[in-house]
Amino acid sequence: MIKILVGLCLFIVLIGLWKVVLKFQINQHFQQFKIKHLADLDKQAVTSTKPLSAHEVRIEEVEEYEQQLFDDVCQIFFERELAERNLSQAIVVQEEVLKKMPAKTHSQIRKLDLDEWSIYWTFYDQSLEYYVGRYGVFYTYVDRFGDEHKFEMKDALSHV
Incomplete structure (x- = not known):
C-alpha cells in the first residue's frame, strides 16, 4: 500500500514538474515571438516613413x-x-x-x-x-x- 502511495506521489510530482517546464518553454517561446513581432513593426514603421513611390501610393476608393x-x-x-x-x-x-x-x-x-x-x-x-x-x-x-x-x-x- 505504501509503495502505491509513494508511486502515486512520485507520479504527481513528475506531472507537476513536467507542467512547470512546459509552461516555462511556452512562455519563453511567446516572449521570442513577441520580440520578433515588435521588431517587424519597427521595421514597418521605419519603411513607412520614407516617401511612397508611384507604385506604393495607397488609394482609398470612395463610392x-x-x-x-x-x-x-x-x-x-x-x-x-x-x-x-x-x-x-x-x-x-x-x-x-x-x-x-x-x-x-x-x-x-x-x-x-x-x-x-x-x-x-x-x-x-x-x-x-x-x-x-x-x-x-x-x-x-x-x-x-x-x-x-x-x-x-x-x-x-x-x-x-
Whole structure:
C-alpha cells in the first residue's frame, strides 16, 4: 500500500514538474515571438516613413453615391434653416444629421470662447460646419467638387 502511495506521489510530482517546464518553454517561446513581432513593426514603421513611390501610393476608393448622399444631407440641412443656439442641444443636432450621413462620416463638437460653439462633420474632402457665434448662426459646406456654400442668420441686435 505504501509503495502505491509513494508511486502515486512520485507520479504527481513528475506531472507537476513536467507542467512547470512546459509552461516555462511556452512562455519563453511567446516572449521570442513577441520580440520578433515588435521588431517587424519597427521595421514597418521605419519603411513607412520614407516617401511612397508611384507604385506604393495607397488609394482609398470612395463610392460616388456616398459623396452624393453627403451632399444631399447638407442641402436638406441648409433648407431647414436650423437656428439652435443651445449648446446642450448640440449632441441632438449632431446625431440627427450624422445618422443620415454615410457611415464613414466623422463628427465633432467644439466649444469655443465667448459661448461660441460649432459642430463639424467631415467625409473625406467634403465638410459641413454649423457654427453658433455671438453675431448669429452660420453654415459652411464644401461639396464633392470643392465648391463652398455658406448660409448666415445674423442677429438683428448684434453691434460691433
